[in-house]
């Protein structure tokens with residue numbers, strides 16, 4: 154599985170925000186490592202810089218210094234499929250009606266081909282789903298009489314026509330926007346950037362003139378720029394930030410439904426220090442391990458986690474079971490999460506580059522190995538082989554989420570059902586295939602209890618097959634194929650894939 158993208162936006166009167174945007178994106182690097190970009194406005198002109206690679210390789214001091222302005226949006230990207238190209242890096246930018254429009258997207262739309270067709274975008278017109286949205290916004294703005302709120306009005310017109318998952322940040326020369334789809338699949342939070350001047354009691358001013366605001370996929374991006382968390386942007390809500398402060402606009406979309414935050418944000422995607430639904434992700438992951446131990450006990454000498462996201466659950470398993478926790482694998486921190494090797498042998502080599510066993514620690518031991526999920530199983534199989542060769546006596550694999558059986562259409566790059574291990578094998582067959590002595594998954598009920606936010610509302614479609622938005626697999630496949638065939642008329646670049654996550 155590849156993560157969702159990361160989005161960030163900042164409005165800070167009187168401050169140069171390119172450095173803040175860099176810091177915010179840097180803290181969201183785990184959500185996308187293919188490309189990074191930011192759009193910065195000085196009130197008159199929007200400048201966009203984006204490129205392939207990590208945030209730290211796309212931006213250096215000189216680039217940051219050359220981006221003056223007090224409002225900005227930024228993006229770190231993973232693509233859903235196909236080749237990763239500069240053309241598809243974000244923010245996406247268009248000019249229309251005498252103004253600039255920049256947009257960054259986390260999520261995946263499911264009605265791209267209908268939108269393209271309804272708007273007369275025949276093959277030879279566009280783009281990725283994010284590109285399509287900007288084109289729709291630009292068209293809407295182009296029809297409007299000149300005014301100060303043109304992009305806001307365009308967002309209110311266009312967003313209700315979108316289906317699927319989106320957390321957007323967008324901007325024109327003087328406004329920042331943040332919007333979440335009605336299901337709230339992907340996170341988006343709002344923070345306040347206090348004026349950099351303490352008042353008498355030592356506290357910082359955080360409302361009134363000069364106060365700035367920040368939007369981010371995850372709360373650590375607020376922390377790193379010194380912003381204080383206010384709240385999550387609600388599903389179906391748009392926030393508008395400008396000189397007069399922040400205000401909320403309720404999008405004319407279906408409301409009253411339960412939110413559907415991706416449950417894998419808690420299991421795997423989000424940083425452990427992120428707060429979602431008011432709960433710290435790390436604590437939830439530890440509790441997943443505790444529930445795993447209660448539901449699926451086993452006799453063993455040591456509990457270890459698969460670095461990094463399996464570690465908190467392993468700590469929880471150890472605490473609840475009384476089996477000592479130990480480190481059994483060392484991770485090479487300099488390998489990016491984008492490394493993808495299609496062949497089985499190459500995957501083994503990839504795992505070896507990334508992980509190495511601590512042989513003295515595991516030799517002759519009965520191990521409980523805790524990981525967050527199994528998708529194709531090829532990486533897990535290679536990791537199990539490595540532990541066996543390192544001298545492990547027994548390997549009992551415990552997974553801190555239920556079997557992953559259905560593909561995701563909402564912004565996570567998952568393989569087809571035919572490649573999902575749990576969709577095609579029983580638990581015993583998977584254990585046999587992986588070469589472990591036992592295998593067990595946390596129940597959905599256990600996972601939800603561990604997360605511990607009653608009424609929070611989650612998408613669990615890849616675990617249950619219950620998609621919050623009715624999805625016809627064949628229709629979605631057709632959608633993808635149609636969108637795939639759409640190319641960019643303007644400069645005749647053929648777009649090689651659709652979707653950004």
Ligand code: SF4
Pocket residue numbers: 338414415416417418560561562563564565612613614615616
């Ligand atoms: S289908 Fe799975 S990965 Fe996709 S949004 Fe839902 S819970 Fe998350």
